[in-house]
Amino acid sequence: MADLRSNFIGIRSPNPFWLASAPPTDKAYNVRRAFEAGWGGVVWKTLGEDPPVVNVSSRYGALSYRGERMFGLNNIELISDRPLAVNLAEIKDVKRDYPDRAVIVSLMVPCVEESWKAILPLVEETGADGLELNFGCPHGMSERNMGSAVGQVPEYVEMVTRWVKQHSRMPTIVKLTPNVTSILAPARAAMRGGADAVSLINTIQSVVSVDLDAMAPTPVVDGMGTHGGYCGPAVKPIALRMLGEVARSPDLAGLPISGIGGISTWRDAAEFLVMGASNLQVCTAAMHYGFRVVEDMKDGLSNWMDEKGFGSLSDVVGRAVPNFVNWNQLNLKFKTLARIDQDLCVQCGLCHIACEDTSHQAIARLRVDGSRRYEVIDEECVGCNLCAHVCPVDDCITMAPQPTDGVLTWPNHPNNPMSGAH
Amino acid sequence: MDRGPDIAAGRVSREILALNFADAHPPLTDAQAVIEADRCYFCYDAPCIEACPTGIDVPTFIKGIATGNLAGAARTILESNILGGSCARVCPTEILCEQKCVRNAQEEKPVQIGALQRRATDWQMAKGVQPFTRAAATGRRVAVVGAGPAGLACAHRLAVHGHEVTLFDAKPKPGGLNEYGVAAYKTPGDFAQDEVNFVLSVGGVTLAPDQALGRDFTIDTLLNDHEAVFLSLGQAGARKAGLTGEDLSGVMNAVDFIESIRTSGTKEDVAVGRRVVVVGGGNTAIDAAVQAKRLGAEEVTLVYRRGRETMSATEVEQAWAQTNGVTIRHWAAPERIEGVGGAASAIAFTRGRVLDGRAVHDGEEFVLEADMILKAVGQHVVFDPLEGSGVETEGGRIRVDAFGRTSRPRVYAGGDCTAGEDLTVAAVRDGRDAAEAIHADLTKKKEV
Numbered sequence: 055m056a057d058l059r060s061n062f063i064g065i066r067s068p069n070p071f072w073l074a075s076a077p078p079t080d081k082a083y084n085v086r087r088a089f090e091a092g093w094g095g096v097v098w099k100t101l102g103e104d105p106p107v108v109n110v111s112s113r114y115g116a117l118s119y120r121g122e123r124m125f126g127l128n129n130i131e132l133i134s135d136r137p138l139a140v141n142l143a144e145i146k147d148v149k150r151d152y153p154d155r156a157v158i159v160s161l162m163v164p165c166v167e168e169s170w171k172a173i174l175p176l177v178e179e180t181g182a183d184g185l186e187l188n189f190g191c192p193h194g195m196s197e198r199n200m201g202s203a204v205g206q207v208p209e210y211v212e213m214v215t216r217w218v219k220q221h222s223r224m225p226t227i228v229k230l231t232p233n234v235t236s237i238l239a240p241a242r243a244a245m246r247g248g249a250d251a252v253s254l255i256n257t258i259q260s261v262v263s264v265d266l267d268a269m270a271p272t273p274v275v276d277g278m279g280t281h282g283g284y285c286g287p288a289v290k291p292i293a294l295r296m297l298g299e300v301a302r303s304p305d306l307a308g309l310p311i312s313g314i315g316g317i318s319t320w321r322d323a324a325e326f327l328v329m330g331a332s333n334l335q336v337c338t339a340a341m342h343y344g345f346r347v348v349e350d351m352k353d354g355l356s357n358w359m360d361e362k363g364f365g366s367l368s369d370v371v372g373r374a375v376p377n378f379v380n381w382n383q384l385n386l387k388f389k390t391l392a393r394i395d396q397d398l399c400v401q402c403g404l405c406h407i408a409c410e411d412t413s414h415q416a417i418a419r420l421r422v423d424g425s426r427r428y429e430v431i432d433e434e435c436v437g438c439n440l441c442a443h444v445c446p447v448d449d450c451i452t453m454a455p456q457p458t459d460g461v462l463t464w465p466n467h468p469n470n471p472m473s474g475a476h
Numbered sequence: 477m478d479r480g481p482d483i484a485a486g487r488v489s490r491e492i493l494a495l496n497f498a499d500a501h502p503p504l505t506d507a508q509a510v511i512e513a514d515r516c517y518f519c520y521d522a523p524c525i526e527a528c529p530t531g532i533d534v535p536t537f538i539k540g541i542a543t544g545n546l547a548g549a550a551r552t553i554l555e556s557n558i559l560g561g562s563c564a565r566v567c568p569t570e571i572l573c574e575q576k577c578v579r580n581a582q583e584e585k586p587v588q589i590g591a592l593q594r595r596a597t598d599w600q601m602a603k604g605v606q607p608f609t610r611a612a613a614t615g616r617r618v619a620v621v622g623a624g625p626a627g628l629a630c631a632h633r634l635a636v637h638g639h640e641v642t643l644f645d646a647k648p649k650p651g652g653l654n655e656y657g658v659a660a661y662k663t664p665g666d667f668a669q670d671e672v673n674f675v676l677s678v679g680g681v682t683l684a685p686d687q688a689l690g691r692d693f694t695i696d697t698l699l700n701d702h703e704a705v706f707l708s709l710g711q712a713g714a715r716k717a718g719l720t721g722e723d724l725s726g727v728m729n730a731v732d733f734i735e736s737i738r739t740s741g742t743k744e745d746v747a748v749g750r751r752v753v754v755v756g757g758g759n760t761a762i763d764a765a766v767q768a769k770r771l772g773a774e775e776v777t778l779v780y781r782r783g784r785e786t787m788s789a790t791e792v793e794q795a796w797a798q799t800n801g802v803t804i805r806h807w808a809a810p811e812r813i814e815g816v817g818g819a820a821s822a823i824a825f826t827r828g829r830v831l832d833g834r835a836v837h838d839g840e841e842f843v844l845e846a847d848m849i850l851k852a853v854g855q856h857v858v859f860d861p862l863e864g865s866g867v868e869t870e871g872g873r874i875r876v877d878a879f880g881r882t883s884r885p886r887v888y889a890g891g892d893c894t895a896g897e898d899l900t901v902a903a904v905r906d907g908r909d910a911a912e913a914i915h916a917d918l919t920k921k922k923e924v
Contacts, residue, residue, distance in 0.1 A: 121514045400581040402517045402520070402522075404519065406520060406521075407520035407521075
């Protein structure tokens with residue numbers, strides 16, 4: 055059986071699944087339940103200076119799609135609204151009772167060295183395993199020049215990280231905001247500041263829906279709404295891209311990454327691991343179904359690793375990174391063609407109309423002895439995959455790679471005015 | 477012990493009767509409807525559309541339910557089939573749209589198109605208004621004879637085109653089989669009349685109840701003050717079984733039995749035998765048998781001449797009967813009805829089999845004791861009122877062309893009195909299409 059034990063920047067946990075800093079990790083009560091359920095660690099909900107922040111009532115908006123609830127979740131909750139001392143005492147108790155689990159403390163205080171210098175010893179005293187600097191929260195706190203207001207300015211990221219490393223001996227993770235043009239700049243700044251790791255992504259600025267009766271964005275707070283932070287399965291593609299960018303960047307080599315963003319299943323977890331994350335943080339899936347979701351994540355990941363012959367996490371981490379390249383490096387000679395398994399086809403016609411209306415007119419609609427039949431016109435098929443995606447039947451439409459004669463990339467392509475061929 | 481036939485009303489309590497004749501298939505809840513609507517793949521060139529005699533754009537209306545556009549969903553249904561509400565309840569969807577649903581191929585469970593159609597049409601009917609308005613009045617008058625599904629569909633479409641319609645029916649209430657011939661639990665309460673009112677709320681249609689062709693008017697008199705006539709006479713006659721003892725008391729046509737249930741409010745006054753035998757293999761036989769059981773009959777046996785596969789009642793209907801405790805016996809032809817003191821007491825059958833690909837009944841005889849015998853061996857068109865009218869018949873039905881035109885100019889026909897499947901939805905199509913033909917013919921004449 056695969057070994058799921060994790061050692062992330064010296065912080066050990068029985069598995070790589072940590073609960074992200076969020077409502078599920080706001081109190082000892084929740085965290086104890088999470089540990090009983092089998093989570094490897096938690097990043098405690100972000101602590102700030104006293105007096106604590108005040109949260110609004112009505113905090114979440116959600117995107118549901120065709121019966122799938124909370125495909126995306128949007129929240130306007132701020133950091134922990136409990137007194138600092140209460141949180142610190144609870145962290146200490148929990149860590150004492152669960153010494154084998156990772157307990158990380160998320161922090162967010164003003165961009166003033168004194169503020170950081172003051173809070174760090176208090177955290178260290180709890181016996182927690184590490185810190186996560188919340189430079190990502192994109193709503194509310196950013197209006198107070200914290201959270202993503204810091205994360206969006208690489209100089210601030212570097213500066214604060216440096217203060218923290220100067221005034222604390224704790225392993226430090228810098229949590230990055232995706233609300234930037236390039237994730238590389240803040241990642242590099244964190245590295246320069248001495249961060250032990252980065253975590254990404256934090257939530258994405260969003261208006262999840264508009265209440266057409268209230269005429270206000272949701273969640274509606276007494277007739278008005280504000281933008282929030284978007285998370286859940288819907289953000290996974292964005293997270294994977296940013297994760298991959300950081301992981302493959304040569305100048306960031308060796309910077310450990312904790313992957314966050316819509317991880318809901320063991321398969322998602324495996325994808326984050328192979329794209330370069332060596333630790334995983336989860337929130338929305340737990341908020342949707344409770345802490346028990348970790349069971350199948352661990353079990354499924356372990357079974358998949360067994361099947362693939364991976365003994366430990368280090369065998370898995372980063373496996374797909376070398377294959378994540380710029381478009382320019384893709385082989386233009388590669389060709390794949392759609393293949394329809396007529397025995398599996400249910401004759402819904404979706405492949406035909408998608409291709410006919412919006413692509414390459416490469417799927418013919420036929421009537422053979424009165425019954426519907428859809429056939430690929432190889433000469434017209436560009437191998438775009440759209441038909442395979444719209445087909446409701448698993449494995450009915452597959453893409454068949456054709457024999458490839460060598461490699462030709464855009465930099466060398468004769469159509470490229472910049473290529474050597476000209 | 478000499479005991480007469482046991483036929484009685486009120487075999488079960490009023491409360492049980494109310495339950496037994498309540499909606500057999502309650503509507504989907506809002507949440508169920510959305511979940512079910514989301515199962516639709518929104519097929520292109522969808523097979524369900526093709527399978528619907530009225531060609532309802534099923535994926536489009538289901539999309540409307542999924543997105544909360546119920547007004548659009550209802551309009552999509554009703555513009556093809558103004559009786560979409562009753563069709564949602566009585567259509568044998570298992571041999572029509574739902575049989576063709578591509579989900580069958582994938583998971584052997586079609587989208588519940590009928591139930592979704594009910595969701596949308598119920599929503600529209602609850603609104604109290606129909607989504608159609610009449611074109612400017614043409615001043616042209618059309619007579620529609622028979623206010624069943626075909627007649628209602630025809631009258632509605634003619635009214636939408638601006639014509640004035642007189643809608644005759646021999647019965648006191650409009651609706652035809654929807655009012656008098658459908659199992660009560662399929663359209664409980666006053667659904668049939670509610671739907672008629674909904675359809676006629678478009679305006680321009682004048683009801684003429686208790687008016688029978690051949691008794692109160694003729695085609696000639698109609699044509700004196702109407703420019704066209706649409707005949708939707710249905711099949712008013714019940715076939716005789718041709719059995720000795722058919723006239724004994726306790727022997728009834730299944731359609732009359734069903735009508736007696738339809739016209740009773742509480743069903744407490746409907747008499748049913750303790751032991752009932754139903755002869756026939758169609759949906760009328762099923763409706764009679766199941767309702768007999770639900771009225772409190774102790775034993776109900778449905779006997780059909782041939783095998784399960786040739787019954788015109790669908791497999792779903794057969795299973796429904798069996799679930800309701802009806803015993804179905806195949807391969808038995810009725811021979812004679814036996815009686816005691818003028819009342820039926822038993823019915824004798826001869827067992828049958830397939831011989832050289834044909835059904836033969838040469839087996840042993842068996843006798844089923846019965847207090848009540850219901851004949852459901854088919855109905856037929858009653859032609860007497862058409863004699864001398866110039867409207868020709870063929871194969872027991874009124875002969876019409878593809879547009880519903882009969883052999884007599886200005887006279888059209890559709891529904892069960894013409895050839896084709898005897899289904900509510902087919903009747904609606906006939907009425908609708910004949911209305912379009914009448915409208916085209918009237919308009920064409922005007923132009924010339």
